[in-house]
Amino acid sequence: EPEVTQTPSHQVTQMGQEVILRCVPISNHLYFYWYRQILGQKVEFLVSFYNNEISEKSEIFDDQFSVERPDGSNFTLKIRSTKLEDSAMYFCASSEGSGGGDQETQYFGPGTRLLVL
Amino acid sequence: RKEVEQDPGPFNVPEGATVAFNCTYSNSASQSFFWYRQDCRKEPKLLMSVYSSGNEDGRFTAQLNRASQYISLLIRDSKLSDSATYLCVVNQAGTALIFGKGTTLSVSS
Numbered sequence: 001e002p003e004v005t006q007t008p009s010h011q012v013t014q015m016g017q018e019v020i021l022r023c024v025p026i027s028n029h030l031y032f033y034w035y036r037q038i039l040g041q042k043v044e045f046l047v048s049f050y051n052n053e054i055s056e057k058s059e060i061f062d063d064q065f066s067v068e069r070p071d072g073s074n075f076t077l078k079i080r081s082t083k084l085e086d087s088a089m090y091f092c093a094s095s096e097g098s099g100g101g102d103q104e105t106q107y108f109g110p111g112t113r114l115l116v117l
Numbered sequence: 118r119k120e121v122e123q124d125p126g127p128f129n130v131p132e133g134a135t136v137a138f139n140c141t142y143s144n145s146a147s148q149s150f151f152w153y154r155q156d157c158r159k160e161p162k163l164l165m166s167v168y169s170s171g172n173e174d175g176r177f178t179a180q181l182n183r184a185s186q187y188i189s190l191l192i193r194d195s196k197l198s199d200s201a202t203y204l205c206v207v208n209q210a211g212t213a214l215i216f217g218k219g220t221t222l223s224v225s226s
Contacts (some may be wrong), residue, residue: 031212042219043161043204048212056211091160098212104149106214108160 002026004109006092012115013082021077021112023092032075033093033106034067036060043091049075050098082116089113123205123217130224134195138220140188140205149208150181152190154201155219161204164190195224 005024013019025032034046047057049067066078079086089111097103121142130136150167167179167188178191188205202219
């Protein structure tokens with residue numbers, strides 16, 4: 001069964017450093033997403049990406065964050081100048097389409113656990 | 118953006134029990150509804166979509182009441198492997214999924 005994959009599984013960084021989290025969505029999917037989950041809290045939407053541009057973003061996704069699809073398979077989340085409160089699990093997800101029906105089902109990767117010290 | 122609310126539990130039940138989870142959502146424009154399951158420190162995994170007419174998948178039954186903005190999940194004949202956190206998830210009008218905090222289920226032998 002096709003899966004979303006993410007690397008690294010864990011990342012430890014110093015406050016103020018930049019991190020890049022990587023994802024390989026399911027190959028025939030066209031929509032890509034990033035979510036985060038702070039320990040003990042709910043999963044929160046960050047951004048969605050379609051046709052090489054951001055289609056929707058939340059208030060969390062400020063200028064500190066950026067996303068990119070550098071090639072035909074990878075989808076990345078860059079966090080500049082990390083803060084302590086960026087420590088969380090970051091999940092990538094992908095879907096075939098949007099707008100209803102089974103096509104909109106989002107499949108999640110295993111996550112990258114980011115710890116900012 | 119408005120919220121999705123769930124009873125956090127935990128629900129502690131014996132094997133074979135029937136357990137029901139409830140969820141309310143505040144945005145009447147919500148269009149799609151799902152139950153996801155999340156095991157400890159793992160990713161959310163789709164359990165089932167929730168349709169207006171209600172739907173069943175084996176031991177799992179989901180119901181949607183749009184007028185009351187209420188979603189439910191019923192699990193019959195609980196198994197040890199059902200122990201997890203159950204996430205009520207709503208898509209309001211775009212691409213973002215809005216998650217509840219989840220309801221924790223613990224099934225014991």
